[in-house]
Amino acid sequence: MPIQLLDRLEAWKTRFGSRDTVPLERLLAAAATWRSRDAASLIRLHETVLFLRAWPPTPEAARLADAILFSFARRIAELLEDELSAFAEPEVSGIAGTSLSAVFSYEVARSLADRHPRNVEVAWDCYDNPDRLGPLLARLLPLIGEEWPVEAHVPYREWISAARGRGTTDLAWLLARTQVESFDALQVPLTWEIADARISRSRLRLPKRSLFCHTEPLLRRNDVSLAGELESPPLVVKRVPRGQARKILDLILDTSAVRYRELYGFSHPDEARVFHADAGRGVDIYFFGVPPQWRLPLRAYHAGMFFKNGVPAGYIELLSLFERAETGFNLYYTFREGETAWLYVRLLRLFHQVLGVSCFSVDPYQIGLENPEAVDSGAFWFYRKLGFRPVDPAVATLTAREERRMRQTPGYRSSKRTLEKLAADCVVFEARSAEKGAWDRFRIRGVALGASLGFDDQARSTASQRIARMLGIESSSGLALVMSRIPDLESWTQEEKAAAAGILRAKESASEARYLRLMQRHRRLRAALLALGSAG
DSSP: OOHHHHHHHHHGGGOTTOSOOHHHHHHHHHHHTOOOOOHHHHHHHHHHHHHHHHSOSSHHHHHHHHHHHTTHHHHHHTSOGGGGGGGGSTTTTTOTTOEEEEEOOHHHHHHHHHHOTTTEEEOGGGOSOGGGHHHHHHHHOGGGGGTTTTOSSOOHHHHHHHHHOSSSOHHHHHHHTOOHHHHHHHTOEEEEEOTTOTTSTTTOOOOOSOOOOOOSOOOOGGGOOHHHHHTSOOOEEEEOOHHHHHHHHHHHHHHHHTTTOOOHHHHSOOTTOEEEEEEETTEEEEEEOOOGGGOOSSSEEEEEEEEETTEEEEEEEEEEETTEEEEEEEEOGGGTTSOHHHHHHHHHHHHHHHHOOOEEEEOHHHHTTTOHHHHHHTHHHHHHTTTOEESSHHHHHHHHHHHHHHHHSTTOOOOHHHHHHHTSSOEEEEOTTSOTTTTTTOOHHHHHHHHHTTOOHHHHHHHHHHHHHHHSOOOOSHHHHHHHTOTTGGGSOHHHHHHHHHHHHHHTSSOHHHHHHHHHHOHHHHHHHHHHHHOO
């Protein structure tokens, strides 16, 4: 396909609302027969067509897009070998017919090895520090001690291959003989041959009964209001049956892994409590927490992935305490020209609904702190124009200056250096029901460090005894340690103490949503933790 035809196809990403989609369908039909040995052109074709599959103007456009995407393994097979490295870049990894190499955690490696045993193996050619295997193999294979302590280049692969025998892989053998910490310390790189598998970005689809076609222009940031969205009618939320939930969670982990990403919740999901929400406009959201053994000491953890017309489009992560939620949001690179603002406000609407959170905080990294991609994209202004405000007074002053310049000089853009300064601290959005400014100085690290200082085993035991005496519940959890540091705990009313004990129990019970709801009702505990986290 000549470059000008790729240009014409790509232009349709911004031409929604056209009544005549025949030219697009003709372009897609032509692309289906095109052959190329140029990696850059193939990548550009793939990403453009995948966008049009997720945001199709017509059912026929979606059908033609799928036909192209489902042919990519064959297209990749026709490339010269020196072209293949381009497909390993994080922005485009996971295309059918390609492979990737990465270091994954024990949990992800185990899941991939169990479900894709023929496609995932140790990437020996990429292992820069194979000597990390020496101490482990010395315990498992005593005679390797003949080589490991004295030889410069021990053939670890040969030793493992001889030990494992037939019918398994080097990776499976290692995983069966290591625990989480020991495997992670090895930093073993894996190669994942994606081939023409369903989990490739080209082919992965969530089964969906209907297709949402965009016959009107896409929604832009000016078309949405976060404040209004938080007060809109609730989304329909349903619990996903256990068997279906496991399949969804596997799909989510694979979707993330082919992009070299791991999310805490994707590696440790609460399989028993996976929920689905229909956000409208062809968007499905699956979200969940983590089971008690993987929970954070203080904050509630939730994560989710959203799909556009069945295509994985991005993910969200929330760390919540009382009514405050720290949010991490990522729309995959391919879809950045989609309805980003609308997607984001719908996600916040959902979690406002199910968790009761009303103050949303965005970490400095998300808006550009030590994150060049966020700086280049002007991420700070994405959040600012949705109504987020800086909590740092100096950043607020700089923001006001930049906004004046924008009003005075049409087309004015903040410099890279200014965007880096704007990312010095978090930004927050408070719903109308939230207490303005209450969380501006709060830092969870302040609570954790303050409660940890001077805590040896004896001090921990003393704190646990104080909680048992004051609240009538035995707990040595992180939350109990923090509560033990509350100066006036003894003067709380019996009702306040009973409610605090209920919060401790809820932290380790079935749902952290209930934990948050109970916290939001306990004004005295909220005031105490706010004071601990806002000091200094």
